[in-house]
Amino acid sequence: MTRFTFAVLLPGLALIALGCDLNKVDPGGGASSDSVVTVRSGSAASPAAGGDSAAGGGATTAAASGGAPGKLLGTIKFAGSPPVLPPKATQGNAKDPAVCAKDGDIPDESLLVGSDGGLQHVFIYLDKEPAGATAESFEIGVFDQKACIFTSHSFLALAGVEFEVRNSDAAAHNVHTFPQLGAVQNFGMEPNSSTTMSFNKAERAPIQIKCDIHPWMEGWALILDHPYMATTDENGNFELPELPGGSYNVRIWHERGAKNGQLERAKVTIDGETRLDREFPAGDFKL
Amino acid sequence: MNKFWPLFFCFWPVVAIVVFWISPAMNWWFPGMAMSPLGEQIDNLFYMILLVVGIVFVGTHIALGYVLFRGVDHADDKKSWFSHGSHKLEVLWSVAPAGILLFISLYQLEVWMRYRVKSHFPDDVQPIAEVTARQFEWRIRYPAPGKPLMPTPQPDDLYTVNDLHVPFGRPVLIRLRSMDVQHSFFVPELRVKQDAVPGTVIPVWFETIDEGDYDLTCAELCGWGHYKMRGRVLAERELEYQAYLKTLQAEQGYDGVQELKSTGAQIAEYSQGTDNKTGH
C-alpha cells in the first residue's frame, strides 16, 4: 500500500513542479523573454502622403456628373418650444463681479433659439474638400473674450492658420482647448491683451474651448483644412461657400446634439443655389 | 527494521546540522561581513549563541536518539523502568540552563546600550540627514553643506530619495521619521534595523567601516508596496561625501541656464580648500 502510494505520489509531485516551471510568460524574469517580436507586415508600404488627411465618414466627393455649381444655404430650426435655460452666472454674484456679468446675467448659449425657432450656433460642414473646388480665401474671425463670454460661442478656424485671440476684459482669462486630434492648448490671457494662436490639426467635429478661471466660459470651435463650413446666426440661417455641383455628405452639428453632437449627416445634391432647411425636435437634443 | 524510526529521528538533526554547516559556503548566510563595529559585535553574539544552541541541539537530539534506540531494545521487556524521575537531575537541568541564559543576557546588554540608549551613543555623533519613510520610498533631507541639520525643513536643505550617502569611518546619526504608516529602516549589511514610527522622530546611529553601497530595505509591513521600498546606503570617503552634497546643492539650484559641475570637479575644488582640514 505504502509503496503503491509513493508510486502515485512522486510522479504527481514531479508533475506539479514541472507544471509550475513550464510557464510561458515570465513577467518577473527581467532579462529573459520568450516573447516574439515581429516586424509589422507591409510596414514598408509607403503610406499615403498628406500628414493629417482627416478623411472619413464615407463622404463621397463631387460626382463628375453633377449639376451647376452653387452655394448651399438654409435654416436650422428647433421644433417645438425650447426649454428655458437658467443663466450661467447672475449679475453681481459672478466671479470678478467688476468685470463679469456687470451689466446683465451671463446667458447659457448652449441652446439659443430665435423668435421663429431658428437655432443659433449650429455647425454645418463637409468632411473633405470637394475635388475641383475653387476654394476662395477664408477669413478667420477674432476670438474674443468680452464680459467673461467667449465670442463667438461658435468659432470657425483653418488648421495651421494663425488668428487673433483677444481679451477685452479687465480680468485675466485662459484659453483651454480640448481637441480630439490636435494638441491641447492652455495659455493665460492677461487683462486687455491680444495674441495669436492656431490649431495644429484639423478635427472631425467642433471642439470645446473653456476658461478654467471662469468655469461658465465655454465656446466651440470647428477646425478644418478647407473653408466649407459655416455656423448659423441667431435666426438659424447659414451659408456655405460656392461648391461644385454634385452630391455631398453635409454634417449638421450642435453641441447639444444627442449623438456625439451630430444632428444629421445630410445627403445634399448641389445644383445651383441649393437650400438645406431642417427642423429638429427636442428629442434630437441632450436637454 | 524496528530501528527505522529511531534512525529516522537521528537522521534529520544530522541533515539540519549539515545544512547549517554548508550554508555559508552556499551563500545562504549573512549578506556579507558586518560592515559596522556594532554589526561585528552582533555577529559575534550570533556565533556565540549559535555555539551554545548548537551544543544543546546536538546534545538533546543525541539523548533523544539514545532513549529511542534503548526503547526499541526494551520492546520485549515485560515492563518499562518504573521511575517517577530524579530530583537531582531536575535541579541539574534547571540550574545549568539558567546559568547559561543569564550569562547570555548579561553578555549582550552592552551592545544593546550602545545601539539604543542615548547616553551611550558615541560622543562625536552628529545628525547628518533626516530620512522620512513613506509609501513606498525613502525621502532624504540633508542640511546645506557646512550647516547642521535642523529639526524643521530649511529653505536651503537638500533633498533626494532612496539614496542615502554617508561618510564612512565615523559614526553618523540619522533622524528617522515616517510620513504615513509604520516602516522599518533595515540595512542588512550594517545589521541596523529601526522602525519608523509615525508621529515620532527616532535617532539612529551607525558607523560603516568601509566604503561601498549597502542595501536599504523596509522591514515592517507598510502596505501593498512594502517590497518596493528599495534604497541604499552609500558609504564614501569624507571628501566624496562633501562633494556629493555640493553636487546635490548645484543640481537642486539648477535653473536650466548655467551648467552643472561634475562630481569630479567638485571633489577637486573641495579638496583644494579643505584637504588640510579633513582627516579622511
Next chain:
Amino acid sequence: MKFSDTIVCAVALLSIAGCSSNSVPQFETSQDTEKLFQPARDAVESELHAAFGTPDQLVVWPELPVDFGNFGGSIEKVTTQGTVVVPLSGQSPLATADRLPELSGAAVLVAPSGGDETAEDGQAPAEKAVAVYRVAHYEPESKSLHVVGDDGQPTQISATEGDGIQIIGDGLQKGRNLYLRHCVHCHGVSGDGDGPTAPYLKPRPRDYRKGLFKFTSTKPGIRASRDDLFRIVKLGVPGTYMPSFMLLPDDEVSAIVEYVRWLSMRGELESKLVVQLSLDFSSTRLEDESFADVSAEFDEFRGSDLPDIVSSAGEELSVDWSAPEDPENVVTPKEERVASSEESIARGRKLFLSEKTKCYSCHGETGAGNGTATETINDLPGQPGVKAEEPGLFDSWGQIIKPRNLQRGLFRGGRRPVDIYRRIHSGIKGTPMQAFGNNLSDQDIWDLVNFVLNVPFEKKTQASH
C-alpha cells in the same frame, strides 16, 4: 486501497493546479472603442493588433520613433546564401556590443542601397521596399551574419554590397518584462492606468493612452521627452503613489521608458481611429438603421479610407513623438534665475496675487491650494451642461484634481528652480494649470519661482511679524 484512492485524487487535483494553462497578459480595448458599431470595433482592434501585437507578441512598426536597441550597418560582402558580412554597431544606449551574440531570432531589415541613412535613428526608410529576415546567429569577430526567412525557413538573402542592414533589438521585450514586473499593478497591461491596484490610489495612476504626461520639460502641445519620463521613473512623483525607482539601472529605466512611449503610441492610435469612426459608426446608429446598411457603408469606408487614416495616423505619431527630442521644443529659460531675495519674493507674491496671473484663484491667497476655483461646481468633462456632484477642477482624464498646496513643499514635477519655471512657463499638461510663457517675462517667472519655493516658510515669517 481507500487511502491511496484519496491520495490519487489529491495528487491529480494539485497536478492540474500546478500545470494549469498559463494565460498571458492581454491589452484591453478602451471604453470609447467599446461604444463603436461592432464591425468598426473589430476593425480598430485588428488594426491595433497588426500595428502593435499583444504583450507576448510585440509587433515592431519601424516608422515609430521607438528605440528598440537596434543594430545597424551596411553590408561589406555577401558570402554564401543567407550569410553576409556586415559590421554591426549599436544605434542606441540599449544596443550595447555585449548583446551582439544574443541577437538570434531578431528581425532583420535590409534596405537596398544607401540603407546607411537608417543608421541615424531607429527608423527604416519608408519609401524603399524593405526585405525582412531573422537572425540565425551573428559572429562578432568575423562580422558574419547568418539569416533565415521571416518564417524561420532557410532562404536566399537578396542583398548586395552597401545595402543597409538593420536588426531590431530586444529593447522592447526588455522594457515589457520590466514593465510587467514593476509597473503593471497600477498602470495596467495596456497602460490605461487601471491595474488591479489602481482603484485604491489617489491620484489615479497615469493613463498613457492619451499620450499626455503632466510633468514635462517640453513646450505646450509637445509630448514628453525621454528624459522627462526617465526622470519621473527615477525620482518618482512626491506626494503620490508613484514611487522612486532610483536604484533600477539606467538601461532598465530607459527600456521601461521606451515601452511606456510605445504603449502611449498604441493608445493614441486607438483613440485617433475611434475619433475618426465615432461620428459615423457609433453603435447608437443601429437604433434607427439596419445592421446591413451600416455595415455596407462601413465596408466601403474600410476599403477606401481606413488604410490612409491608419498610415497617416502612424506618420503623425512618428512626428509627434520625435518632436520632444528636438532641443527646439524644450523649454529653456533665456535669463539666469533671479537670486532669491526679499524683493524678488515680494515681487513674486505680487504677481501671484495679481489679476494678471490670477494664480490665487486656484492656489489660494496663501498658496494652500484652496482657491475659489476649487469650490465652484464645474461641468463634467466632455459633457457640457452636466454638473458634477462635487466642486473642483477636472483634468483631461476626467478626475477631480486639486491645485497644488504649495505650503507642503512637495513639488511633484521636481523641486529644481528650472522644474518650477517650466511648470509656470508651459503649464502642466492635461490640467487647468495654464502656460504663462507668452505673457510673463523670464524675470517675472523667476520671481514667481522664488516666491513658490518660499511659500512653505511663509507662515513662519508672517507669524514672526
Next chain:
Amino acid sequence: MSTLSPTADLHGHGHEGHGHHDIGFVRKYVFSTDHKIIGIQFLVTTLLMLLVGGALALGVRFQLAWPWRTVPIIGNIVFSGEGGSMSPEFYTMLVTMHASVMIFLVIIPILAGAFGNFLIPLMIGADDMAFPVLNMLSYWFMWPAIACFGVSFMVNGLNAAPAQGWTSYPVLSALHDSAPGAGAAQTWWLLGLTFVGVSSMMGSVNYMTTIINMRAPGMTLFRMPLTIWSMFITAILQAFALPVLTAAGFMLVAERVLGFNFFVPGGLIVNDNDPTIGGGQPLLWQHLFWFYSHPAVYIMLLPAMGMVSDMLAAQVRKPIFGYKPMVYSMAAIAGLGFIVWGHHMFTSGMNPALGMTFMISTMMIALPSAVKVFNWIGTIWGGKVRFNTVMLNCVAFVSMFIVGGLSGIWMASVPTDIYFHDTYFIVAHFHYVLFGATLFGCFGAIHFWYPKMFGRKMNETAGKLHFLLTFIGFNGTFFPMHMLGIAGFPRRYADPYIHPYMEHLMPMNRFMTLCAILMGIAQFILIANFFISYFTGEKAGRNPWQANGLEWSAPSPPGHGNFDVLPVVYRGPYEYSSPLIDDRDYLMQTDPPPNRTTDAAPDQDRTAPSAEDQA
C-alpha cells in the same frame, strides 16, 4: 451524583443514562450541550479551517517561488487581465489571512475547543462541563467569527481583503485609505477577532469552573493528568489576557468607525488626503496587542505540551519523568508569559530600558521550556517504546519544539533580534513552535483519542504515511527559512528579488514551495483517514492503549454522562509498569489498590457512597 454535578438536572437524568434519550437530532448533534459532541464539532471545524489556511499559505509560497507567474486555479479567474499573475495587495492579503485563519480559527480552537472540551470532563471524571449551554455557545460563537472573516474577503473584493498582517499595526490598519485592504474589510476582520475572543472566553470560564469543582472523588490536584493541568493553566491565561485584546480591538474599531483617536498621530499624509488630526500613539496598539498575543503563543502551546505528556507516558509504558516539575514549569511559563510581550517590539523604538527587562524575562522563560524537554526525554528513557503514529507525532513534537525553542534564544537576545526581527528567521521560529510542536501534538492527539471519540482506531499505515510526509514536507519548508532569515530576507515581501542581495535565494524558495505542496497533499491523507476510519476502522474497546487515564474507563464512545458508574480515583495517571501488579504494565486511576497500605485511600466523606458502588 446530582449533588456533584450542577448539570445533572439540566439534562434531566443521572449519570447512568447512555445517550439513548428522546431529544431530536438537532439538539443532539447540532446544538448539542454534550461536551463530546461540541469537542468533535470543534475538531471538524478546525480541520476544515486548516485546509483553508493551508491553501492561503500555498498561495504565498507560490508567489515566493514563481513571482508574478500565473497563479494556479484562481489566477485566471481573479487576474485574467494580467495573465493571472497576482497583485501585490493580494499577496499581502494571503499573508494576513493565512495567519489569521491558522491562529484564530485553527490552533486556538483545536486545542482548547476540541481537545479541551472532549477531554476535560472525561479525564477528571465528570459527566459534562460545568456550564453546558455556555459550552455550546462557545462553539456557536466561532461561526460569526468565521462569517466575519468570510465577509472581509468579499466586502470590497478579494483584492481588498484585510492585508495589514495578522498583527494589523496601526496606522496602516487604522486609516481607511492607507491600503487596499484597510477599508471596511479591516473592520470586519476586527469584528471576527472579537467573536473568537468571546468564544475562547466562554470556554476558559467553563474549563476553570469544571476543573475546580467537578473532579471525581479522589482526583486531587496532583493526581490530575498533565493535559488537565495544561488546560487549566491555559484557561487562566486566556481569562487574563483576552480582555486586553478585546479592548484594543474595540478601540481600533472606534478609531476607524467613530473617529476616536487612540493610535493615529497627527500630521500624517496618506494617499494624498489632508494631514491627519489627533494625538494618538501607534505603539499603544502594539503593547496592547502583544500583551494578549504573547500569552496567546502559550495558549497555542501549553495544551499540546500536556497532551503530549500523557501520550508519551502511555506509549512508552512509563510514568512521566518529574510530574511536579512539569506542572510547575507550565505554571512558570504561564506566569512569565505575561511579562515578555515587549520582545516583539525591540526595534519599535520603545524605551531601551524596557528592552533590557523584557530581554531578561524572555531569556528566563526559556528555562521551564527546557525543563519540560528534558523531562520528556527522561520519560522515554528506559521505556518499552511503541512506535505507533501517536508516538511518532509526540517525538516529532519534542524534536521540533527543541528547534523552535532554541531559535527563540536569538530572538530573546536583543542585539541579534535587531537583525532577525521581521525576517524569515522569525517565520521559521514560530512555525517550528506552532506547526512543528503544536500541530504535531494535535495530530498525535487525534490518533490517540480518536478511539474514544468514535469507538474505532485510525488506520496506522495511513497515519504513519501522513506523519512521514508531513514531517519531511514541514522540515523541507521551514528549516531553510532559518537560512533565509540569516540572509536578511524580510517577511511579507511580494517580490523580494527586486533587491539584489536576495536574488540568489529564489531556487531555495522553489524547493521550499515544493515541500509545502508535499505537506499540503499529506493533509488530505489525514482527512481521508479521519473520515474513512469512522466507518472502516478497527473496533476499539474501552482502553485500546492500555492507558491509565479516567477516560479509558468509560465506554468508547462514552454515552451521555460519560461513565457507567461514578469513577473513584486512587492514584495519579502515570502508574505504568507499576511493580504493584504483575499481570499487566498499567494501573488505571480507577483500579482499586492491590493492597490498601501502599496507596492512600481517598477521603471518606465524599466517596463513601460510590466506594460502596465499587464493592
